[in-house]
Amino acid sequence: GERQPPRGSDVCASRALCMLVLVGWRKTSCRASLAVWTAAAFAAGLVHHSGPPPRPQHRRVLSAPHARVASIMAELEVDPASVPEAVSWCVAHGAVYALPKPDMAKLGAEYDAGLAFSHAPFALAPFPWPRAEYERVRRLQPTLSRVIDRASRDEAWLLDALKETVQSDAFTAAVARVYRECPNPQSLRLGLLRSDYMLDEKGSGDKRKGTAPPPARSLQVEINTIASSFACLSQTVSELHAFLGAKKRRALSTTLKNEAGRGMAAGLAAAHGAYCAQRGIANDAAAVAMVVQPEERNQMDQRKLEHWLWDDHGIAMRRVTLAAVADETAGATPATPLVLGGAEISVVYYRAGYAPEDYPTEAEWAARKVIEASVAVKCPSAAYQLVGTKKVQQALAAPGALERFVRDGDVSADEVRTVFAGLYDLDEAAPGVGEAVDAALAAPEAYVLKPQREGGGNNLYGADVADALRKFSPAERAAYILMERIVSKPKPGVLVRNAHRIAGDCVAELGIYGAYLADGDGAELHNEVCGHLLRQKLLGVDEGGVAAGFAVLSSPDLV
Numbered sequence: 001g002e003r004q005p006p007r008g009s010d011v012c013a014s015r016a017l018c019m020l021v022l023v024g025w026r027k028t029s030c031r032a033s034l035a036v037w038t039a040a041a042f043a044a045g046l047v048h049h050s051g052p053p054p055r056p057q058h059r060r061v062l063s064a065p066h067a068r069v070a071s072i073m074a075e076l077e078v079d080p081a082s083v084p085e086a087v088s089w090c091v092a093h094g095a096v097y098a099l100p101k102p103d104m105a106k107l108g109a110e111y112d113a114g115l116a117f118s119h120a121p122f123a124l125a126p127f128p129w130p131r132a133e134y135e136r137v138r139r140l141q142p143t144l145s146r147v148i149d150r151a152s153r154d155e156a157w158l159l160d161a162l163k164e165t166v167q168s169d170a171f172t173a174a175v176a177r178v179y180r181e182c183p184n185p186q187s188l189r190l191g192l193l194r195s196d197y198m199l200d201e202k203g204s205g206d207k208r209k210g211t212a213p214p215p216a217r218s219l220q221v222e223i224n225t226i227a228s229s230f231a232c233l234s235q236t237v238s239e240l241h242a243f244l245g246a247k248k249r250r251a252l253s254t255t256l257k258n259e260a261g262r263g264m265a266a267g268l269a270a271a272h273g274a275y276c277a278q279r280g281i282a283n284d285a286a287a288v289a290m291v292v293q294p295e296e297r298n299q300m301d302q303r304k305l306e307h308w309l310w311d312d313h314g315i316a317m318r319r320v321t322l323a324a325v326a327d328e329t330a331g332a333t334p335a336t337p338l339v340l341g342g343a344e345i346s347v348v349y350y351r352a353g354y355a356p357e358d359y360p361t362e363a364e365w366a367a368r369k370v371i372e373a374s375v376a377v378k379c380p381s382a383a384y385q386l387v388g389t390k391k392v393q394q395a396l397a398a399p400g401a402l403e404r405f406v407r408d409g410d411v412s413a414d415e416v417r418t419v420f421a422g423l424y425d426l427d428e429a430a431p432g433v434g435e436a437v438d439a440a441l442a443a444p445e446a447y448v449l450k451p452q453r454e455g456g457g458n459n460l461y462g463a464d465v466a467d468a469l470r471k472f473s474p475a476e477r478a479a480y481i482l483m484e485r486i487v488s489k490p491k492p493g494v495l496v497r498n499a500h501r502i503a504g505d506c507v508a509e510l511g512i513y514g515a516y517l518a519d520g521d522g523a524e525l526h527n528e529v530c531g532h533l534l535r536q537k538l539l540g541v542d543e544g545g546v547a548a549g550f551a552v553l554s555s556p557d558l559v
Contacts (some may be wrong), residue, residue: 002219008027013104035482069503072492075444076125082244083124083501089243090119095553097121098297120233122496126241126557128491130199132530133218134558137197137419137512141529143411144195145516148225150405151396152383153190153521161395162386164427165452167404168479171356172389172452174365179382182372185335188278188525190271190347190379191516194228194533196221197419198486198509203435219486221420224521225388226354226380226454229265231513232261232304232385232554235535237553254554256532260513261301262308263530267515268347269313270526274517277347279337279375286314289338289376293352294321318343322353323448325367334373347377376522389452394423396462396483400455422484428474435481443467448483461485490539495552512558532556 012282014046015099044361073080090096096117099107107116151158157174193305197218238363268288270436276283288309290302307319318341338345348371352358371381397420402413424436440447449460449468460468460480469477493506511533537551 009099025093036287060328072494072503075492076494077248078124078494082247082499083496083499086122086124086240086244086458086496087119087242087249087499089240090122090236091117093236093239094300095120095122095233095240096300098295098299100297101295110117118498119496120237121301121495121552122240123239123506123552123554124244124494124496124501126555127493127506127534127536129508129534129556131558133197133199133216134510134556137195137218137510138529138532139184140411140416140419141193141195142516142527143406143416144223145191145193145510145514145527146407146410146414146524147222147396147405147416148193148384148387149189149516149518150521151392152381152387155383158383158386158392161392162254162389163311164429164478165240165389166389166476168475169452172391172479174359175382178365178372179386182334182369182382184372184381184383186375186381187282187520188271188274188377189384189518190267190377191225191382191384192228192267192379193351193514193515193516194224194231194511195514196224196509196511198507199488200421200486201489202487213535215298216489216511218419219420220393220419221486222390223388223393224511225384225501228264228511228513229298229351229353230301230309230533230535231264231530232509233298233301233553234511235515236304238555247300254307258531258555260531260533261304262312263528264513264515265305265308265312267517267526267528268305268309268349268379269315269529270515270517271379272313272346274519274525275306275377278342281344283315283521287318288347288349289318289320289340289345291322291325291348291350291352291371292319294323296351299332305372316343318345322358322364322367322538323361325371326363329367329370332365332370332374335375345374347379348374349379388454388556390450390481390488391425391452397423398425417529421486424482426477426480426482428478437469440482441469447486448485449480450483451463492535493538493554495536495551496540502538506536506558507539508536509533509551510534529550 072078089340092335097120098104098115099118104116159214162172164178177360189537197220199216200219201216202257233460235258272288273283276286279286290306292302296302302319306319307313320340325340330339332338338348353364355366359368368382370497371378380388396405397417402416406413406416406483424430424433426433440449445462445464447465449465451458465482467478472480488506488507489503493504495502495504495506506519513530513532515528515530516524516525518524532555534556535551536554541550
């Protein structure tokens with residue numbers, strides 16, 4: 001998801017290298033103009049913190065002692081001088097983030113909000129990841145995509161899985177009301193999904209007995225069914241790492257080609273084409289609508305998708321907010337085409353709508369209901385969004401649940417289950433809930449408490465787990481699931497945020513993107529693994545969201 005970071009975690013983006021004001025953005029000139037602007041920014045001395053620009057030797061790395069920083073830089077063969085070059089490359093290739101509102105205000109009223117940018121946070125080098133584990137989770141993705149689709153079409157199972165959660169979590173209950181009250185008349189279902197994993201590396205072996213530690217295994221953190229972001233910027237950062245590797249005259253032999261953004265655009269194009277064929281209209285007679293948040297910071301990840309959809313497939317995309325949809329569709333008739341800005345909409349692609357803050361008034365909920373009841377393809381439908389809740393993911397991990405949705409030709413249910421971490425239902429009547437709570441109270445550092453939310457910054461860790469379990473009522477507790485914590489061994493890394501270099505021990509989270517389109521129950525039209533995302537963060541940082549300010553974009557170096 002793409003929830004904006006709290007002000008305190010933003011690390012003062014006004015210190016950013018490039019406060020780029022892009023007015024009248026044009027595809028034909030954006031890269032050249034950005035590159036020229038960036039070069040001018042460096043020449044003008046804009047690469048510094050507030051106050052006089054420091055000398056390079058005075059720049060401080062905050063995350064580790066100087067000797068350790070020097071050791072990490074040498075181990076990764078990273079030249080400190082590569083930081084400005086990498087930042088320039090990101091800006092020139094559109095790996096940028098809009099400045100937050102407080103920093104936009106400092107630029108003056110003559111600048112339009114949302115049209116000033118700094119580079120997206122990134123790692124200077126790829127992060128090692130076991131090749132066998134990468135290939136294993138990539139192989140699972142087509143089956144996981146089918147499971148999500150089949151679960152979304154099984155109304156009885158889905159509502160039963162959520163029966164306690166909708167009593168305790170108001171937002172999940174509201175999405176469930178959309179699902180029940182606005183039957184989706186469209187048989188086409190599109191999922192642009194991302195399944196996230198961390199390497200579980202618990203155990204150290206026994207040197208005295210000559211036993212090696214157990215091999216690392218990928219365990220699923222979550223699967224995202226709404227607003228699966230960063231496919232496009234992840235593709236760009238993969239290209240950055242290939243560029244930096246080539247510049248060192250030793251192109252990384254394990255550098256992966258990553259077409260995540262273009263693959264997601266192809267999924268949208270497949271749904272658009274199927275809709276137009278279903279309606280008997282020409283492909284250029286309809287457009288795709290992307291639902292976005294007001295004052296969205298992660299615009300370029302979205303814009304790149306829009307541009308690839310046009311460049312590769314000739315399909316136009318419109319950006320809309322839920323409030324704007326509400327204004328334009330009041331009184332719309334259910335089971336009819338959705339029309340926005342005078343254009344029939346083939347696909348509604350949500351990059352907003354996954355958190356309570358996206359529905360500040362009843363107007364936004366009214367817009368969601370109009371969209372759900374229209375014949376447009378929804379990405380996701382309310383059903384798909386409900387399948388993405390933590391409670392449903394826990395229900396799918398329960399014994400025997402996967403067998404309901406895995407069919408001939410899929411990866412076996414037993415193999416899919418190998419990526420599930422320990423997940424525990426906290427409903428008062430759930431089997432074994434008392435034992436799970438007691439275990440978490442005894443060792444809270446070994447568990448994560450997860451609410452039914454997307455966007456980062458919502459989970460509870462360590463002592464907060466124990467505090468919450470003690471103070472929550474049974475009804476409040478049922479709004480969460482309990483997950484065994486995944487423990488990864490740290491590896492050295494160099495991260496860059498706001499043109500500032502940070503070095504230290506890091507862990508990472510790998511995401512695999514899948515695009516899935518089906519018509520009716522089982523008529524699969526498109527099922528592709530699009531690419532990957534790797535988010536890297538300093539050891540000791542619990543959350544993993546880039547948009548929420550916890551991690552940076554990276555890429556896997558298969559070993």
